Amino acid sequence: MPDHTPPDLASLRVEIDRIDDALHDLLMRRADIVAHMAASRVKGGAATFRPGREALILRRLLGRHRGALPRAALFRLWREVIASSLAQQGNFSVAAVQGEQGADSPSARIARAHFGLLTPLKLHATTNRALASVGSGEAAVAVLPAPQDGEKPEAAWWTQMETPRLRIVAALPFLAQPEQSGNGADPGLAAPAAYAVAALVPDATGRDRSLLRIEPEPEQSRARINAALTGVGLAPRWMIRRDAPTPMALVEVEGFLAEEDPRLASLPFPRLQILGAYAEPEPEEDAR
Ligand SMILES: O=C(O)C(=O)C[C@]1(C(=O)O)C=C[C@@H](O)C=C1
Known part of the structure; x- marks a missing residue:
């Protein structure tokens, strides 16, 4: 059969084939290194899943990214690469919450997008069951909807989290859309829609936020909690406070808070725990 392909198209395809081979070779080399990590003691028994390291990899690549490939496509590709390397290092599965009538909930869709299409994802009927499956070791991580002010007590998974485990x-x-803001001010990034919970201590990435669970006295109002935290240099980015069955507040602050941070010791609350920390998300669109 005669070849009607214009020569320039054929040569571009040769070039694409060459690039695909080079990419494939590099992916196989990357997987060999991960196989070595998994087989050796190089990680010293530390957790396989290192979300801080993953954030640093993606931040670095997004920072050097140029050209026609959308940032969202770069992100998708690397999320699949990292998810496959998690799978390579042992059983890795994700728990999330079922939506209405068994359909995927928004957090289940986010879990799939983040952990890739090949990672086993189990949907649970409630947030507390999803959390319990991480507690028991059945799942390596639970992806749970971001807490909301006024949520039903049974949805408030952050009140039930077993700390510090x-x-x-x-x-x-992690790749966030701009926040919808009609006033022309710099809108910033939309708040996270979900949080990942796991039995591991997060690593600092240089640009992090921490979450604190406070058990205040009943008379310690939102304003008083805010003032006490601001007074020690931990101004809340946002706060959720509930009164019943016991007063509790969830607060997000800038930076990576360590357990031994002296600012925590001087706060006037009966109980306070660090619930965790996460790498600040990156913008989906390049701001340059
Ligand atoms: O650096 C590690 O510890 C790895 O296991 C490798 C790797 C990766 O693929 O880059 C995979 C999983 C971790 O969550 C972080 C990074």
Whole structure:
């Protein structure tokens, strides 16, 4: 059969084939290194899943990204690469919450997008069951909807989190849309829609946020909690406070808070725990 392909198209395809081979070779080399990590003691028994390291990889690549490939496409490709390397290092599965009538909930869709299409994802009827499956080791991570002010008590998974064993270790999606703002001011990024909880201590990435669970006295109002935190240099980015059955507040602050941070010791609350920390998300569109 005669070849009617114009020569320039044929040569461009030769070039694409060459690039695909080079990419494939590099992906196979990357997987060999991960296989070595998994087989050796090089990680010293530390957790396989390192969300801070994953964030640093993606931040670095997004920072050097140029040209026609959309940032979202770069992100998708690397999320699949990293998810496959998690799978390579042992059983890795994700728990999330079922939506209405068994359909995917928004957080289940976010979990799939972040952990890739090949990672086993189990949907649970409630957030507390999803959390329990990480507590028992059945799942390596649970992706749970971001807490909301006024949510029903049974949806408030952050009140039930077993600390310090379980931690919030990531906020999703990592590649965030701009916030909808009609006033022309710099809108910033949309708040995370979900948080990932796992039985590991998160790593600092240089640009992080931390979550604190506070058990205040009943008379310690939102304003008083805010003032006490601001007074020690931990001004809340946002706060959720509930009164019943016991007063509790969830607060997000800038930076990576360590357990031994002296600012925490001086706060006037009966109980306070660090629920975790996560790498600040990156913008979906390049701001340059
Ligand atoms: O650096 C590690 O510890 C790895 O296991 C490798 C790797 C990766 O593919 O780059 C995979 C999973 C971790 O969550 C972080 C990074």
